[in-house]
Amino acid sequence: MLVLLTDRPDRSIGLSQLLEQIAPCRVLTPQSRAAELGEAPLGLVADVDLLQPLAARSLRSLMATLGGAGTPLVCLMRTMGERSMAEARGLGAGLCLPGSTPARTVAQAVLAHLRPTATVEAVVARGANQAGNVITGLLDIARTGGPVDAATVDEGLAPVLTAVEVGGLERWLATVRSYDDATYQHCLLVTGLAATFAIDLGFSERDRQQLVRAALVHDVGKARIPLAVLNKPGRLTPEETEVMRTHAAVGHQILVKAGGFDETTLSVVRHHHEALDGSGYPDGLAGSQISDPVRLATICDIYAALVESRPYRAPMPSAQAIDILLGMTTKLDIPLVHAFARTVSGT
Numbered sequence: 001m002l003v004l005l006t007d008r009p010d011r012s013i014g015l016s017q018l019l020e021q022i023a024p025c026r027v028l029t030p031q032s033r034a035a036e037l038g039e040a041p042l043g044l045v046a047d048v049d050l051l052q053p054l055a056a057r058s059l060r061s062l063m064a065t066l067g068g069a070g071t072p073l074v075c076l077m078r079t080m081g082e083r084s085m086a087e088a089r090g091l092g093a094g095l096c097l098p099g100s101t102p103a104r105t106v107a108q109a110v111l112a113h114l115r116p117t118a119t120v121e122a123v124v125a126r127g128a129n130q131a132g133n134v135i136t137g138l139l140d141i142a143r144t145g146g147p148v149d150a151a152t153v154d155e156g157l158a159p160v161l162t163a164v165e166v167g168g169l170e171r172w173l174a175t176v177r178s179y180d181d182a183t184y185q186h187c188l189l190v191t192g193l194a195a196t197f198a199i200d201l202g203f204s205e206r207d208r209q210q211l212v213r214a215a216l217v218h219d220v221g222k223a224r225i226p227l228a229v230l231n232k233p234g235r236l237t238p239e240e241t242e243v244m245r246t247h248a249a250v251g252h253q254i255l256v257k258a259g260g261f262d263e264t265t266l267s268v269v270r271h272h273h274e275a276l277d278g279s280g281y282p283d284g285l286a287g288s289q290i291s292d293p294v295r296l297a298t299i300c301d302i303y304a305a306l307v308e309s310r311p312y313r314a315p316m317p318s319a320q321a322i323d324i325l326l327g328m329t330t331k332l333d334i335p336l337v338h339a340f341a342r343t344v345s346g347t
């Protein structure tokens with residue numbers, strides 16, 4: 001558990017949500033009683049004005065209750081003036097950040113500060129779990145023809161981005177490869193790859209989220225493919241291949257009907273099996289008709305399919321999978337494959 005002590009709870013909501021990705025977060029105000037905590041927290045984040053006597057007193061008594069200097073303390077400072085800083089240091093703050101620091105940066109700094117205690121594995125497992133719940137819920141609803149909810153999908157975005165940022169791609173892939181269900185494992189692999197690729201390419205927060213959203217839902221149409229075809233442990237017949245290929249257009253229809261999904265997501269879902277030479281499906285798009293996000297998603301999708309583990313075959317080593325992608329010169333955006341190779345080079 002983490003504790004966020006704040007005297008401006010309204011402005012701290014975004015921060016408490018991000019801290020939740022590290023560990024369950026209890027929000028206290030200077031008026032709360034520390035005795036209510038129950039267990040010793042991993043760390044304490046104080047977003048209070050230390051020059052206000054009530055706030056300083058409540059932080060001091062909270063630290064005393066928790067055993068003093070043993071608990072990592074991060075202070076968000078209203079001013080970085082000498083008096084406030086001395087107060088924060090006196091209370092045992094290991095890290096002082098300006099109060100205006102963006103919530104995501106604060107969460108990352110908190111994690112770095114806590115690293116010895118809050119295990120990175122736990123953050124990755126939590127991210128995989130949350131995104132996995134989104135995928136399971138999405139496929140279940142799509143299978144039964146119920147209404148898919150775009151807002152629910154978005155609950156999976158930040159956990160994945162945080163997990164790969166904090167834990168690295170390799171740890172994400174190792175965690176996700178241990179899952180049995182092929183579609184579930186595949187969707188989480190593609191999502192982690194897309195998240196890391198977007199971060200490495202320097203995408204804005206909005207563009208990162210968009211690519212991760214698209215990756216999470218890209219195979220939603222598989223919910224409507226008969227399991228005998230979807231999970232067949234061998235080569236598909238030509239007829240079965242035709243059935244399997246409907247998942248792209250079907251997934252697109254599901255999301256259009258649901259409403260609330262952005263154009264990039266819709267286009268990735270429909271076109272992630274297109275090829276630059278026009279040989280893909282469902283629309284046989286070629287060259288410039290295939291957008292950059294679709295090209296990125298396609299690379300992540302093919303790579304994931306190659307390195308996935310299955311009960312009946314060992315996963316292909318990363319270098320071999322990259323060689324295959326680099327050999328698809330007429331179908332894939334090769335400069336992007338080279339960039340992708342750098343993203344996965346450590347795995």
Ligand SMILES: [Fe+2]
Nearest residue numbers: 218219272273
């Ligand atoms: Fe697909």
Ligand SMILES: [Fe+2]
Nearest residue numbers: 186218219301
């Ligand atoms: Fe896929």
